[in-house]
Amino acid sequence: MFSTNYAPEHSGIGPYAAQTAEHLAALRAEVHVLAGMPHYPAWRVHDDYRGRWRAEEVRRGVHLHRRRHYVPSRQTALLRAMYEASFLAHGWFRPPSMRPDIVLSQMPSLAGAVLGARCAHRHEVPHVVVVQDLMGAAAAQSGISGGRRVAFLVAGAEARVLRSAALVGVVHESFVKPVSAIGVPASRIRVVPNWTHVSCPTGDRSAVREELGWHRDEVVVLHSGSMGLKQGLEVLVDAARITVGDTPRIRFVLMGDGNQRSRLERLAEGLPNLDVVPPAKDEKFPDVLAAADLLAVTQRASVRDMSLPSKLTSYFAAGRPVIAAVTAQGGTAQEVRRSGAGVVVEPENPRALLDAVRQLSFERDRSAALGAHGPEYVRERLGREAGLMRIAALLGEALKTKASRSRAAAVG
Incomplete structure (x- = not known):
């Protein structure tokens, strides 16, 4: 497997890459992963790995080969290119020594997918790519400085990798059309939804709120x-500014990390109803989500078909209503509507978001019904075992197709 992100990263792609690799190892496969140094979502290398060029470790049966790479503290097209290029160079010239039967790449990153394609080609084995984000669309839509100017270059490299893959897995149906549009036959695209990688909440909700300093009447x-550019979290800051002094009090909490955190902290100065706090510990995370009244997912208006926020699976499991301030035609909106667990409002519009907040806080029965749909949706569609089995089946299909072609060639 090639994945820049991997555990102990606790959000984004890292948990999915790690759980996939560990599942395959539990099925008695010998699994090797070329990964970067842990750095997400803070965009700074974890203290335990700082200053190291390479690291070899075995984690829950998985052989990890970590390579140092540049980690930018802020996001521009140039800095992101340096991030990708450094991982590509280190993986290219210092690849792990192995002879695989099959290669699995997680995209992003683009560099990891290019390395995966090279490894598969060298050993004449199938290459399977799981698309979590569309890199070309991300460059154009995320708001990264200089992104639009390089989007066609990124999209071109991405297209070459995906067209050469044996199979392409996409985490949402909304990705099928853009992946087909770059030349990947529909016969080689499979929908493999992500799963809920956190447990269900178990703590006493009132006690958790009290511990967090959240009052009963707010x-x-x-x-x-992640607090990045594409999230457009300024909409929550603007909403908090509008509601200062309101009764009942509306408290906005931004919990996490990312390259926009320091900027958001500056914007939040002087707002008594807005807290910017670090990520919760893994064991506390489900209970913290469940202690909130409403869970927000936000995206810039320009974000249409580039990604599906991994936070949604955790939100649904928490059993609280979701407010999605996102483009109505995008995959995020589709997923929220399909789950029945939330409402969709116009992106980058704080007053539209506040209207939804006030309406759901007043309509308690409706709010409770929306929240209850989340865990139901998790049980029906987002179970971990089912999600991992879909990935294993994807690999099995690629191996079976290769074996069939080999037999046909031999007969011919």
Whole structure:
């Protein structure tokens, strides 16, 4: 497997890469992963790995080969290119020594997918790519400085990798059309939804709120996860500014880390109803989500078909209503509507978001019904075992197709 992100990263792609690799190892496969140094979502290398060029370790049966790479503290097209290029160079010239039967790449990153394609080609084995984010679309839509100017270059490299893959897995149906549009036959695309990688909440909700300093008579709107450009979290800051002094009090909480955190902290100065806090510990995370009244997912208006926030699976498991301030035609909106666990409002519009907050906080029965749909949706569609089995089946299909072609060639 090639994945820049991997555990102990606790959000984004890292948990999915780690759980996939560990599942395959539990099925008695010998699993090797070329990964970067842990750095997400803070965009700084974890203290335990700082200053190391390479690291070899075995984690829950998985052989990890970590390579040092540049980690930018802020996001521009140039700095992101340096991030990708450094991982590509270190993996290219210092690849792990192995002879695989099959190669699995997680995209992003683009560098990891290019390395995966090279490894598969060298050993004449199938290459399977799981698309978590579309890199070309991300460059154009995320708001990264200089992104639009390089989007066609990124999209071109991405297209070459995906067209050469034996099979392409996409985490949502909304990715099928853009992946087909770059030349990947529909016969080689499979939908492999992500799963809920956190446990269900078990703590006493009132006690957790008290521990967090959230009062019983206030409405808590929580955003958890990466604080990056594409999230457009300024909408929550603007909403908090509008509601200062309101009764009942609406408290906005931005919990997580990312390259925009320091900027958001500056914007939040002087706002008594907005907290910017670090990520919760893994064991506390489900209970913190469940302690909120409403869970917010936000995206810039320009974000349409580039990604599906991984936080949604955790939100649904928490059993709280979701407010999605996202483009109505995008995959995020589709997923929230399909789950029945939340509402969709116009992105980058704080007053539209506040209207939804006030309405759901007043309509308690409706709010409770929306929240209850989340765990139901998790049980029906987002179970971990089912999600991992879909990935294993994807690999099995690629191996079976290769074996069939080999037999046909031999007969011919």
